[in-house]
Amino acid sequence: MIEVKNIEKSFESNHVLKNVSAVFETGKTNMIIGGSGSGKTVLMKSIIGLHRIDGGRIEYDGRNLPDMKMSEIRLLRREVGMLFQGSALFDSLTVLENVIYPLEMFSPSTKEEMMERARFCLKHVNLEEKAFGLAPSEISGGMQKRVAIARAIALQPKYLFCDEPNSGLDPKTSLVIDQLIHEVTHEFDITTIINSHDMNSVMEIGENIIFIEKGEKAWQGNKDDIFHVDNEALNNFVFASELFKKVKRTNQ
Amino acid sequence: MSLVADTGKYILLMKRVFVAPDRGRMFFRQFPKELEKLGLQSLPIVAIISIFIGFIMTMQTKLNTSNPLLPVYTTGLVTRDTLLLEFSSTILCLILAGKVGSNIASEIGTMRITEQIDALEIMGVNSANYLILPKIVAFVVMMPFLVIFSMALGIFGGYFVGVLTTIMTTGDYLVGIKFAFVPYYVFYSLIKSMIFAFLISSVAAFYGYYSYGGALDVGKSSTNAVVNGSILILFFNILITKIMLN
Numbered sequence: 001m002i003e004v005k006n007i008e009k010s011f012e013s014n015h016v017l018k019n020v021s022a023v024f025e026t027g028k029t030n031m032i033i034g035g036s037g038s039g040k041t042v043l044m045k046s047i048i049g050l051h052r053i054d055g056g057r058i059e060y061d062g063r064n065l066p067d068m069k070m071s072e073i074r075l076l077r078r079e080v081g082m083l084f085q086g087s088a089l090f091d092s093l094t095v096l097e098n099v100i101y102p103l104e105m106f107s108p109s110t111k112e113e114m115m116e117r118a119r120f121c122l123k124h125v126n127l128e129e130k131a132f133g134l135a136p137s138e139i140s141g142g143m144q145k146r147v148a149i150a151r152a153i154a155l156q157p158k159y160l161f162c163d164e165p166n167s168g169l170d171p172k173t174s175l176v177i178d179q180l181i182h183e184v185t186h187e188f189d190i191t192t193i194i195n196s197h198d199m200n201s202v203m204e205i206g207e208n209i210i211f212i213e214k215g216e217k218a219w220q221g222n223k224d225d226i227f228h229v230d231n232e233a234l235n236n237f238v239f240a241s242e243l244f245k246k247v248k249r250t251n252q
Numbered sequence: 253m254s255l256v257a258d259t260g261k262y263i264l265l266m267k268r269v270f271v272a273p274d275r276g277r278m279f280f281r282q283f284p285k286e287l288e289k290l291g292l293q294s295l296p297i298v299a300i301i302s303i304f305i306g307f308i309m310t311m312q313t314k315l316n317t318s319n320p321l322l323p324v325y326t327t328g329l330v331t332r333d334t335l336l337l338e339f340s341s342t343i344l345c346l347i348l349a350g351k352v353g354s355n356i357a358s359e360i361g362t363m364r365i366t367e368q369i370d371a372l373e374i375m376g377v378n379s380a381n382y383l384i385l386p387k388i389v390a391f392v393v394m395m396p397f398l399v400i401f402s403m404a405l406g407i408f409g410g411y412f413v414g415v416l417t418t419i420m421t422t423g424d425y426l427v428g429i430k431f432a433f434v435p436y437y438v439f440y441s442l443i444k445s446m447i448f449a450f451l452i453s454s455v456a457a458f459y460g461y462y463s464y465g466g467a468l469d470v471g472k473s474s475t476n477a478v479v480n481g482s483i484l485i486l487f488f489n490i491l492i493t494k495i496m497l498n
Contacts, residue, residue, distance in 0.1 A: 077376035088367040
């Protein structure tokens with residue numbers, strides 16, 4: 001579980017996060033949603049430690065991140081997997097080498113065991129074996145995201161972060177990626193945090209949803225509660241499209 | 253203020269670079285790749301430039317020292333000492349600051365803007381050490397070989413003036429390049445070039461590592477790497493010459 005308490009973050013005179021507190025539960029797909037510029041990406045990067053917060057606590061199962069030394073943070077990060085918006089696969093390595101990389105850096109296993117683990121992770125994300133020897137530039141966007149998920153789970157992380165995982169994908173592939181993230185979360189009992197403004201993802205896999213509006217936490221709940229909330233900002237954001245307005249009317 | 257801040261940032265980055273690698277075998281896997289990319293792939297340009305500069309320098313020296321009071325070995329001597337003291341170290345490094353410096357800056361800069369460096373940091377890898385250390389060590393190790401190669405080919409290029417023109421004989425040239433040879437000049441040149449290799453690779457890596465934004469910023473980083481690397485080479489050239497040849 002990850003718990004954030006009273007987080008404050010500013011960039012010069014721009015106060016981006018204001019007293020944000022939330023709990024991200026283990027074994028659930030926790031989602032941070034909000035409009036562009038709301039502060040959700042800054043919140044995620046602060047939780048991971050890519051931004052240093054100005055105040056508050058970020059507790060990974062009781063361990064406060066801001067209090068940790070660099071060496072402790074580095075050890076903690078080996079329990080973290082991340083799926084970036086652009087996949088962030090290493091250009092100079094093949095698909096298989098990308099997934100083996102974290103194992104080679106931190107796993108005490110033999111070369112054969114690492115290869116087996118990497119192949120297992122790639123097959124788990126339904127990637128065909130003929131793609132294993134290709135460079136990231138030679139596979140599609142959806143396949144890159146799957147490789148990135150495989151790399152993120154290679155070291156059996158406790159925490160998985162996904163920054164807009166469906167960015168640039170068609171609706172069908174987006175659904176596949178959402179379901180993969182959901183399966184992996186439940187199968188390996190990971191604390192997963194997804195940063196998204198894709199309402200289809202929210203409705204599909206949102207088990208614990210945190211809505212950020214102008215740097216503050218405006219609402220927290222699940223995908224069923226979302227239809228019955230009397231929060232104008234949330235309703236304007238979630239039900240902006242005619243399709244979702246129709247869905248809301250049906251649910252009510 | 254920006255210069256002071258950048259210098260501080262550079263020193264802090266080098267502090268992160270020069271630590272023991274997380275996994276030694278990963279360093280030794282990267283190291284030969286960098287030797288090949290930064291060193292071996294520079295051989296063609298070093299060869300071409302050295303041969304032609306040796307030829308042109310010899311020809312121009314001969315044409316401008318046609319006074320009969322000057323001994324016949326003057327041309328060979330001047331060509332040899334220019335190559336040994338300045339061309340095959342300083343000028344060569346200024347050229348390589350463009351080729352190697354822009355290569356390093358753009359490679360690391362592109363990794364930065366595509367979040368590959370963030371991915372390494374999230375995994376718990378010291379990205380500065382993993383990406384930059386093999387490049388610096390490889391280029392510093394390869395530089396003496398490139399310098400010796402350049403000296404040899406430059407002198408060889410000068411020899412062709414005697415072969416292809418009638419302005420001097422190969423015999424006069426050979427007398428000149430052997431006359432009053434000071435081995436210390438080679439040592440001085442090698443030390444200088446290794447220091448320049450460190451400057452080129454570390455400065456380029458610094459600009460690439462701190463690229464933010466898009467392709468335009470990677471381009472700016474690459475340009476800054478070459479320009480500032482070149483300025484530092486010229487500055488350190490004066491310093492090293494004062495210390496070693498005083």
